[in-house]
Amino acid sequence: MPDSAPLTDPPLHPNGTHQAESAKLADFARLDAERYARRGYPEAVYCEGKTPVQVAAIAAASGGAGVTLFTRAGAEHAAAVLGELPDAFYDPDAGLLAHPPEPPAPSGGLVVVVAAGTSDLRVAKEAMLTAGYLGRETELVVDVGVAGLHRILAHLPLLRRARVVVVAAGMDGALPSVVAGLIAAPVVALPTSVGYGAAFGGLAPLLSMLNACAPGVAVVNIDNGYGAGHLAAQIAAPA
Numbered sequence: 001m002p003d004s005a006p007l008t009d010p011p012l013h014p015n016g017t018h019q020a021e022s023a024k025l026a027d028f029a030r031l032d033a034e035r036y037a038r039r040g041y042p043e044a045v046y047c048e049g050k051t052p053v054q055v056a057a058i059a060a061a062s063g064g065a066g067v068t069l070f071t072r073a074g075a076e077h078a079a080a081v082l083g084e085l086p087d088a089f090y091d092p093d094a095g096l097l098a099h100p101p102e103p104p105a106p107s108g109g110l111v112v113v114v115a116a117g118t119s120d121l122r123v124a125k126e127a128m129l130t131a132g133y134l135g136r137e138t139e140l141v142v143d144v145g146v147a148g149l150h151r152i153l154a155h156l157p158l159l160r161r162a163r164v165v166v167v168a169a170g171m172d173g174a175l176p177s178v179v180a181g182l183i184a185a186p187v188v189a190l191p192t193s194v195g196y197g198a199a200f201g202g203l204a205p206l207l208s209m210l211n212a213c214a215p216g217v218a219v220v221n222i223d224n225g226y227g228a229g230h231l232a233a234q235i236a237a238p239a
Helices: 035-039 052-061 075-084 118-133 146-153 156-161 175-180 197-210 225-235
Strands: 044-046 068-071 089-091 096-099 111-115 138-142 164-169 187-191 217-219
Touching (some): 044 225, 052 068, 068 075, 075 089, 075 096, 111 118, 111 225, 118 138, 118 187, 146 156, 146 175, 164 175, 164 225, 175 197, 175 217, 187 197, 187 225, 197 217
Parallel strands (some): 044 068, 111 164
Antiparallel strands (some): 068 096, 089 096
């Protein structure tokens, strides 16, 4: 048999992706262009598990009403998005990009996001940025875990102004129940995968939050800052 022709890469797109690959969006994604009209909130792109080429193609095709969020974006994902949308907002700590880069003017109630410890900050920032880009005023409170209860008590005036409070915590996951016992607003409990072995990658705080003693606590999945921020934005939406 004759030798095969040498394999060569297809031509590069100006952003560094391969044109042949970036053009085949329908092979791996179908954007939900009607989601904003249907739900009042646009679609978000979960980057983890997608290749940079796929993310670039999605970014190139994104647009329409509202803000497009790219979540769980690593450095290569971020570079792919910024190659197509160079003015996009990017927070590397939260792994989140947004386009257009400016959040909408806030409306509705205040969303306060609380990080029990500095190690919970990555997930807490994802929640805060999500709520902000979905149109809510946000405030962030950091490092106020139950090991020093005086720290959360110092923020009670702010917490009591909130329409909803998101509490991100790992280890024993006790802080959402404490906060819910101090305020009238609902609490979105956000378990994180922070902690030593018996925390089981966030399972221990998840179970603690599901068993919260205080009423008015809703629980999202482990490390799901986007889900917590989205739920908070819906709760705090204008009447």
